[in-house]
Amino acid sequence: MxxxxxxxxxxxxxxxxxxxxxxxxxxxxxxxxxxxxxxxxxxxxxxxxxxxxxxxxxxxxxxxxxxxxxxxxxxxxxxxxxxxxxxxxxxxxxxxxxxxxxxxxxxxxxxxxxxxxxxxxxxxxxxxxxxxxxxxxxxxxxxxxxxxxxxxxxxxxxxxxxxxxxxxxxxxxxxxxxxxxxxxxxxxELRAEQAQRLAREAIAREMHDVLAHRLTLLSVHAGALEFRPDAPPEQVARAAGVIRDSAHEALQDLREIIGVLRTPGEGGEENRPQPTLDTLGALVDESRQAGMKVVLDSALDHPAGVPVATGRTVYRIAQEGLTNARKHAPGAEVTVTLRGRPGDGLTVDVANPAPDGPVPHVPGSGQGLIGLTERATLAGGRMTHGPAPDGGFALHAWLPWPA
Known part of the structure; x- marks a missing residue:
């Protein structure tokens, strides 16, 4: 009763x-x-x-x-x-x-x-x-x-x-x-419903951030195979390998998110940890293996002291910047710059110049940058993005880093 x-x-x-x-x-x-x-x-x-x-x-x-x-x-x-x-x-x-x-x-x-x-x-x-x-x-x-x-x-x-x-x-x-x-x-009951709705929205944004990077690789390399059917066999094999790896990674990410939905708060041994600042190097290496020119310039004072949530946000910002550069400026060199120290905050800059040649059309939802702006605001920071003076694109974010 x-x-x-x-x-x-x-x-x-x-x-x-x-x-x-x-x-x-x-x-x-x-x-x-x-x-x-x-x-x-x-x-x-x-x-x-x-x-x-x-x-x-x-x-x-x-x-x-x-x-x-x-x-x-x-x-x-x-x-x-x-x-x-x-x-x-x-x-x-x-x-x-x-x-x-x-x-x-x-x-x-x-x-x-x-x-x-x-x-x-x-x-x-x-x-x-x-x-x-x-x-x-x-x-x-x-x-x-x-x-x-x-x-x-x-x-x-x-x-x-x-x-x-x-x-x-x-x-x-x-x-x-x-x-x-x-x-x-x-x-x-109303608060529980609102909490569930907010959780679903957060998961939807997380799913977009995770899958957009993988699916963009699939789209770019599949488009390259379509427009260059006479490419050398080693390039075809390389593109096919990237497509296979990206599809596998996308399935793994999707399985992880669905696992969170089914059993929130529980994780098995097969579940991979959430990305942090330490995994940013692996993201850059993956992009280089996919054919991108990426320069990582990190000058953080005591990077091990970066909070886990802040490091995850940095990873997602860099991931979205690389994804957009791969879509809209293929072949251009992308620079990822990290600066900051405890008490002053942490800044993330992702910039690329204008592409040299024509840009293939890659469809996108247009919600990635909006979701990242909301994520940065919820973390207590801010994020701006837009065209650069040289015709390229620049993304700048500042996140709090407690002393």
């Missing part, structure tokens, strides 16, 4: 009566029947005691009228859920001439205090108090002084009214806690 279910069990059924007021009488629950029967029996017991006292001093028509009015008042309590205000006023008036109805009157005041706001309860309670004063003079008790009778009436009315208002306050509190628990559960 959840917290909301427990609060719903604690919430008395009278609150449902308030919500359904004016919309028709709700069906009584088992708890309603128990409460109504208990109040009926208590009012009847008080009425019997009052009837025995009345029988000592009255007889004939007066005694019969007391008993009939008392019985009618007790039976009228079954209507207290539907007409609490009218019933309380009516029983207060009846109690003036029929003390036997006093128990039913107190029960109706209690029900009224449970269901109605203080202002309405206050003026009806004042009417009941006034009726109790009048009743002392209309039907006095020979064994008790009038002042004592008035005091007892006031005390009983105040007690049942205060008790009812206390029950009402408690029920309102439980209702508020129930609504708060329901809202908290809804907000928790």
């Amino acid at each position: 959840t917290r909301t279910d427990r609060l719903a069990w604690l919430l008395p059924s009278a609150m449902a009566d308030d919500a359904a007021e004016g919309a028709g009488r709700p069906r009584r629950t088992v708890r309603d029947w128990v409460v109504d029967t208990t109040m009926f029996l208590l009012a009847a017991f008080v009425g019997v005691l009052a009837a025995e006292t009345s029988a000592q001093y009255n007889s004939g028509a007066v005694l019969l009228a007391d008993q009939l009015l008392g019985a009618a008042a007790v039976c009228a309590l079954w209507l207290r859920r539907r007409w609490p205000t009218g019933l309380a006023v009516a029983l207060s008036l009846v109690s003036i001439v029929a003390p036997v109805a006093g128990g039913a009157m107190l029960a109706s005041l209690f029900s009224l205090a449970v269901r109605k706001p203080f202002r309405e309860v206050a003026w009806i309670g004042a009417i009941a108090a006034a009726c109790s004063v009048v009743q002392v003079f209309v039907r006095p008790d020979p064994d008790m002084s009038r002042l004592l009778s008035i005091g007892i009436g006031f005390v009983l009315i105040l007690l049942v009214t205060a008790w009812g208002m206390l029950v009402r306050s408690r029920r309102r509190l439980v209702e508020a806690l129930r609504e708060r628990a329901r809202r908290a559960e809804a907000e928790a």
